[in-house]
Amino acid sequence: MSMKIPFLNHKPLNQSHQYSEHDTPEHIAIVMDGNGRWARKRGLPRVAGHKAGVSTVVKIVKAAVKFNVKVLTLYTFSTENWKRPKPEVDTILRLPKEFLHLYLPELISNNVRIEAIGDMGSLPAHTREAIQFAIDRTRDNDGLLLNFALNYGGRSEILNAMKEMFSDMNEAKLSLDELDEQRVSKYLYTAGLPDPDLLIRTGGEKRLSNFLLWQLAYTEFWFTDVLWPDFSEKEFLHALEEYRQRKRRYGGV
Ligand code: V0D
DSSP states (O other): OOOSOGGGOOOOTTSOOSSOTTTSOSEEEEEOOOHHHHHHHTTOOHHHHHHHHHHHHHHHHHHHHHTTOSEEEEEEEEGGGGGSOHHHHHHHHTHHHHHHHHHHHHHHHTTOEEEEESOGGGSOHHHHHHHHHHHHHHTTOOSOEEEEEEEEOHHHHHHHHHHHHHHHHHTTSSOGGGOOHHHHHTTSTTTTSOOOSEEEEOSSOOOOTTSSTTTTTTOEEEEOSSOGGGOOHHHHHHHHHHHHHHHHHHHTO
16 A cells, blocks of 8 residues: 655664755745746736746746655645735636646656645635645655645634634543644644745745744745746755755754
8 A cells, every 4th residue: 555644754864865864854835926026027917927936836846856855835825815806816726727737647657646735615616626636636646745725824724723622622522631732733734744844935025924824833944035937946956955054053063
């Protein structure tokens, strides 16, 4: 039977390989910002920026596969994004299907498993169905876990977890003394995933924008002014290299 949980599948600590266990982040989270500005700079409509952003996604996924990253979580649509003009929202919500039509076979041959976190229920059926198809089709893959955060908000995730915890307490499925940080983590969308080791945000802003609030407590942050459509394997490697340097520095003390 295939291993469904790739992050439980890592090498033992003292096995010899090029980098030490902590030198490559096993979970990377990315805020892919700067698509609209990329388009404006070229006199193109914002949606052209989002479409250009889709091709960067596949490049970075391939780079993550190549560098043996276990989990890649991409912030594709925040709960705030509904405030944008309707035509833009409609176009964005068609991107998962477009992306999967173009790249799903390639992702499958790269042993990528697709997952999604966020409030799927409020997405249009066509978006949800395209994503569900990809999740089902890649369920048994045990390579990179490609985790799309869609209609995701960190506070709403925590609130949701609190409601479920209270409900379980009411039904006596959970007691107050059992409740600890690990238990809370199990009520989040990311239950079972390791916390991100590295957060990358492109596009020049240095904010969290309600992304993975609980999970980023100990994460290294790496920011770049490069706009997401211009982001490439070169910058991705730069982020990984800086992460390694930071880890080596703490390792020395
Ligand atoms: C727009 C830049 C891929 C950021 C990347 C619905 C904003 C391109 C997906 C995608 C978006 C999602 C799920 C899935 C397969 C692909 C995507 C959205 C936006 C929001 F299963 N790119 N992408 N989804 N953009």
